Amino acid sequence: MNGFFAGIVGAFSDAAQEVRVHRGRVLLSLVGVAAAVTALTVSMAFADIAERTVVEQMETYTGRPTTLDLTASPTDEPRIDHVERLESAWFDVMKRSDITHATRDSNASARMRFSDGAQDVQLQLVDQPYAVMRHLRMLEGTWFAPGDSERLAPALVVSRNMYEMLGSPDLRTHPTIVSPGLGNARLVIIGVYDGPIYEGMPPEAKILTASFRQVAPEKDVLTAASGTRYQMWVPQDIGDELGKRIKQSIAGALGDGFLVEVYNNNQGGMDPSQDPTVIFRLLSLGIGAIILTLGALGLVNIAIVSVRQRVREIGVRRSFGASTGRVFFSVMMESVVATVVAGFVGVMIAILIMRIPAVYGIFTGGAVGTGAPAFPVGAAVTGMVAATIVGALAGLIPAIIATRVKVIDALRY
Template identity: 40%
Template sequence: MNGVFSTVVGTFVESWQELRVHRGRVVLSLVGVTIAVASLAVVVGFGSLAEKATEAFNEQYGGRPATFQLTASTKSGDALPDEDAVFDQLRAGAARYDVSYASEAAEGPRKVQFPDGVGDVWTKTVDPGYAEMHRVRMADGSWFTESDRDRLAPAIIVNRAFLDRLGDPDLVTHPTVRLPGTPAVTAVVVGEYKTSEYDTEPGMFQLARTTAAAGTVVDPEMGGSRTFEVWIPASGGKQLAKRIASDTERTLGGGVEVTASRMDAGATVDGDPLGPLRCVIAAVSVLVLVLGGLGLLNVSLVSVRQRIREIGIRRGVGASAGRIFVAVLLENVLGTAVAGGIGVMLGAAVLSNETVRTAITSGADIGGAPFPLEAAFVGIGAAVFVGALAGLLPALVAVRVKVIDAIRY
């Protein structure tokens, strides 16, 4: 065991000493690998960030997989006689089947009294479960809870543009705003939700079944809509959504029709919606890796041929073929590992830049580390893999060197 350990340690030491002795050649040969690994890390990191941003936008607007939308209408085409009763039955149906996340989703413009006058604000009326269903993230304050329905002054959650027009008050002061309507109410701002930097128009959420929601009139001609959403498992979700819809129809009578349709990204894309993006990223990564490996292979072959005298002398003083093979191979692996580390750091510096990150994600809140961890693993792993492949052929050439070759050179 001690002999094996000594051999392994000695081989590593020899390889490292060779790297130090030939550091000029090594640096030149590894510049290409460093650039290739940096490019690979950037490409993989870009793909990871773009994938997360795409997923965030899909879930923000369509819901998490699988989110189903339940819409009620009359078979005659007339307006629903009692829309609130329909939604009460939809909520009861979701509770009957133990659906953990369900929410009304009504949206449309609403009048808000700002210090500079009354303005229209695009408003979403939701239940507390909506935030988890649509990846709503808070910048300050807190999201709705069931206890907020009992507030005398209803709670609202607004975006940065809303707060700026309100005069940028501190939420700890419990700022209020007047909501004209029937009835008119004074609402309390309890939170600020995160939005893209491109979202420059005021927007707000209000809680369903409160005095604030009572003053909201959904006008389809103004782009408003009112639906009910449930977030349920993709497997068997379609049948469950239809069951909730049919139960509601049966309870309300034959004049009401309830339809269920899937609204998240999985409804419009067969299989993996991000599959094409992954394929493109993989193709570019392989191309970068191959180019870096070919450059290193050429330099390594030239280097071994220039060191034939040195290798022949080592064979003459007792170095085994296996030791020569491993030493030459490890020279490439150790060198590319160092180059890979430097390349990953360069890639991290690029992707951690706030301007670059914002450009890739379009301002979406994706969370996580500034530099994707998988990009670091792929970069280091690719560098070691390329070093092993590029060192394999030179190592085989070195093994075939004979003592007589040292005399000829």
């Protein structure tokens, strides 16, 4: 066993030495391999990051897979006691089902005072887990923390355009805004979330459901509560079964006076036929394969010439007892070692390119920093594996030629 490993180490050492000796010959072909690996890695990284960005954007609106969306409408006129019964049943089901990520989601509107006058602000009423369930990206400050619903001054997370309308104050100074529509309550702005901005877009903000109910008039509370969606992020493999159980439990707890529905977004993943990056992924793979093939052909030609010039060396090694397998493995590994080095250089260049904020922002639709998807490890692994395979294929023919060298002919060469 020790002899086997010693042979492998010796073959790698011989291959590395030969690469150093013939580095001038293989340099140009390795530049082509490195460039091909760079292009392949960048294209794979782009396709992966773009796909994840699209999926996250979809989940921003529909929720992560699998999200159960519960609605319960009373058959008669909505009342506060209807809301209390529904939420009591909902919290009880979450506790019994051990659901840790759940949120209420509803909309309201409230008048607030800006420096240039009062305006209506579109409010979204949510619970603390909402940000995780919807991939909400924060630009400044923080999202709601556990216990924020008990603050005397309700916390508010505002949209980017509302933050700019307020003059982009330093959130470390705990800026506030007064809302006449919420009983002149003073709301503390703790964070700014990302989102689209278009001309004429009204100011938007998010507030905890419990905080809104503490300061809003009763009629506004009832109006918002009547349109509440109760969302739960659950394990994907039990989503359908759990949805049926939750619907039965809620309907049983509320009785005949409610119409209960549970919707399962069932996003098991993006449908490949709807993936906008499929065409680019296939195109980039094709171009990368062509470039790698050309680099491999260059390596084959150089390796064959090198083997022809090393006939005497190979014959001497054979005369001293080097086996056919040892010669084959050593010659083939010369190409493998060279392309692995070229592949590593190509992957490093690809990573550096992707770290340029302007380039990365294009790939992620403008998202950079901690909120953007990280560089995919799979793309780097693919580049290294492709370089290794190219080296093995490029070294195969020269290795076969080397094993057919006869000792007597080599010594006469």
